[in-house]
Amino acid sequence: MLDFRLDEEQKMLTEAISRYANERVRKVYRDAEEDGQIPDEVVQAGWEIGVLPTAIPEDYGGFGEYSAVTGVLAMEAFAWGDLAITLKLMVPNLVAIPVMLSGTDAQKTDLLPSFCGETMPRxxxxxxxxxxxxxxxxxxxxxxxxxxxxxxxxxxxxxxxxxxxxxxxxxxxxxxxxxxxxxxxxxx
Known part of the structure; x- marks a missing residue:
């Protein structure tokens, strides 16, 4: 039988993201939509939560805890704040996950550490x-x-x-x- 209860790390991560969504995102999402621009400091604060680095293997600077379930939980918590801001924060996953799962060793060495840095890769x-x-x-x-x-x-x-x-x-x-x-x- 499957156990759908969150583990402690998942609870901590979703709580941190929920706080961010409530305290940072909900305050700016309407203005961001009207202006067509998400404030850089809001994106930076969301990136610093470190969702993507949890999935990256330790050899490349991450935590080596890749989990589709954790990723979905994180996206759900982010999206409560605003879907557009969530999508901006998740776009690097479109490169990181395929490289992590199917890239060459050289591609992994070259790219994966950039997803574990302080700023969101473009x-x-x-x-x-x-x-x-x-x-x-x-x-x-x-x-x-x-x-x-x-x-x-x-x-x-x-x-x-x-x-x-x-x-x-x-x-x-x-x-x-x-x-x-x-x-x-x-x-x-």
């Missing part, structure tokens, strides 16, 4: 394409090997915080398989 992912019946397994965006790198060709939509990103995990079709490519945001 990274996002581009998966969704602007078409009816979109499927992540049948991407129209293509990747073709070209010497030392790849040429990506296609259109993505709904790329969260793309205008702020320094690195984008772009998903593309390479020979019938969906693959992820880490692309500097200023690449042409």
């Amino acid at each position: 990274m996002t992912a581009a998966l969704t394409e602007p078409r009816i019946q979109f499927s992540p397994y049948k991407l129209a965006t293509t990747a073709v090997s070209d010497g030392d790198g790849y040429v990506l060709n296609g259109t993505k939509t709904v790329v969260p915080l793309a205008n702020e990103a320094e690195l984008i995990l772009v998903y593309a079709n390479e020979d019938g398989q969906t693959q992820g490519f880490l692309v500097p945001a200023n690449a042409e």
